[in-house]
Amino acid sequence: MRNMKFAALGLVLTLIIGILSACGGNDSPKSSGNASESPASSGASGSGETVELSMLFGASLFGGIHEDLIKEFESSHPNIKIKAESLPDSGIFDALRTRISSGDVPDMFHINIGHVTTTLADEAGYITDLSSFESIANYSSSIQAATKTKSGKTGLFTLGVGVLGLAYNKELLAEVGYNEPPKTWEEFMDLGEKLKAKGKDLFAYGGKDETAIGNVLHWTFGDYAVKDPAFKEAYLSNTVDWSKPEYRSMLKEGLERFKQLNAYVRTGSFTNDGSFAQQAFAEGNVAVLFSGTWESGTLHKLNPDLKLGFMNMPYAPEEQNAYIFVPEDGMAANAKSKHPEEVKTFLNWLFSKETYAKIQKAKGSFSAMPGVGELDESYTDVPNWLNTDRVISFANTGPVPSPTWIALGNAAQEYTFKGDADKSIDKFITAYNKTKSS
CATH class of the missing domain: 3.40.190.10 (Periplasmic binding protein-like II)
Structure with missing residues (x-):
């Protein structure tokens, strides 16, 4: 059972060599x-x-x-x-x-x-x-x-190969002074404020699907897992004891970040299908789209002239930030x-x-x-992301069961609109404990 619990971590470590080989096309x-x-x-x-x-x-x-x-x-x-x-x-x-x-x-x-x-x-x-x-x-x-x-x-x-991140419109960012994507959370929020002044939205969810609904919480868990080996072990094995004050504090931080981001989120992103968010992004009404390394073809089709970039969520300083990964x-x-x-x-x-x-x-x-296809220009940096020790599994495809992840997304939305963090956190913990591994 213990080996099974840590399967998610093993998959991530095993995949990195194969992924980099796939990019280079040297494996036959x-x-x-x-x-x-x-x-x-x-x-x-x-x-x-x-x-x-x-x-x-x-x-x-x-x-x-x-x-x-x-x-x-x-x-x-x-x-x-x-x-x-x-x-x-x-x-x-x-x-x-x-x-x-x-x-x-x-x-x-x-x-x-x-x-x-x-x-x-x-x-x-x-x-x-x-x-x-x-x-x-x-x-x-x-x-x-x-x-x-x-x-x-x-x-x-x-x-x-699925790497979670943010597709961004290079031209929209440049219009408000960002010739490079934001590197910190503070810069990310500053970008949102500057776009808002121009009548543009910073962010759109990938829709109401399970991965997107909790957006920033992927990096909340990833950031903490990078810093705290004990949490990483418990997180990947679905055995977190959320009664620990430091873990509860982490949840509160994630919910607060979720709420901050929501000030610049396109209305309806929570509930619309992902195609609505893609269209808004392709039409230049949204600067950043919650996305992954499987979407550039769709976005280029919607707007062949789109100057597309792809960045990691700037949750933590760049040299500390987690990268969120899973096979597609x-x-x-x-x-x-x-x-x-x-x-x-x-x-x-x-x-x-x-x-x-x-x-x-x-x-x-x-x-x-390996050796098949070409890497979209917007994903050029992604192989370097995976060549680090900061690669963490998608939260909702292993470490946190899907229904529990949805409960977390709902809790974050409840906090955003009703403002009771402790009540929202308690709801998530109750849902988590029902599916917690023994």
């Missing part, structure tokens, strides 16, 4: 994972009949090109048809939990390796071990290790599918180097396959 996997190399690549069932595979995923997972990809696959695999269902990103895990509870799980589905929904799917027997799929060899060994479920299965084909979401295969060979054929094709390169280009994400 033994197999390209091309579906054409697989005996099942023709996609023909034994009877020659057409097989239909169902697929459920968030709207942004494939960078908006899933229809073109499916047409391309079906043209060379006429006996396999793909029935794709995409949902708003903020609703994908709720929908999947409903499907799991009702037994209506599609042949292939969108998951995040550290998310509670993945554990539910695995425990219910819906996660295929992908280690025998040829295209898994396209990922470095560290990425493969980081995408294992708690039961030890290689659980998903990840779409990229990806696709899993249903272990109870009636058509496992056809699922394998499609996923091997979808995550072949050639097809993955098209997805990575459309998304503008941080590639998870």
Whole structure:
């Protein structure tokens, strides 16, 4: 159990070498994972009949090109048809939990390796071990290790390396005297004040999804974990004793930072889908977007002339600040599918180097396959971020269970609008203790 509790920390440490190799493109996997190399690549069932595979995923997972990809696959695999269902990103895990509870799980589905929904799917027997799929060899060994479920299965084909941060509009910042992004919290708030004077918003959430709703609290925990090894150990193992005065004080600081930032947040960011925030950012009404290394392609499509930058949240001084990291979401295969060979054929094709390169280009994400794709210019500094000892897991995909993270976001909003920090903190602690590891 103890080894399991510290899995999140192990994944972060294991991934760094593989990530930097992916950026350099020096790693050459033994197999390209091309579906054409697989005996099942023709996609023909034994009877020659057409097989239909169902697929459920968030709207942004494939960078908006899933229809073109499916047409391309079906043209060379006429006996396999793909029935794709995409949902708003903020609703994908709720929908999947409903499907799991009702037994209506599609042949292939969108998951995040550290998310509670993945554990539910695995425990219910819906996660295929992908280690025998040829295209898994396209990922470095560290990425493969980081995408294992708690039961030890290689659980998903990840779409990229996820680093949480802030996309920013270089031109808007320059208009108010910031030719470089703010380096401290005080500068960040100063930027907000100067933009507000021009009728612009500093900040927009990525929407109402679980990662975004607690925004600044990711760095509150990360900052404290960097400074305090005992807290880091308890945080990553979901065993924090929040009755300790120093930990309660940390929560109060995070809620206060959340409230300060809210003075410059675009109205509606808490409740709108992420696409609304993206659009406001692309149109130049918002200077900074709560984002990650999976979004540049979407933002460039919305505004090809956008001068895009990407920065870490300036929560602490730059030399002390934490970097927030996790493997990106990806696709899993249903272990109870009636058509496992056809699922394998499609996923091997979808995550072949050639097809993955098209997805990575459309998304503008941080590639998870060594030697495949290009790093968006706005993410140039990110490899250096990961070459430090200040890399911390996403709070809501492991260290803090998703429902508890949502409770924290709700507590922060309650404090922001009602002003009772102790009451808000108590609500979070009550929620945390219900899912605290023994």
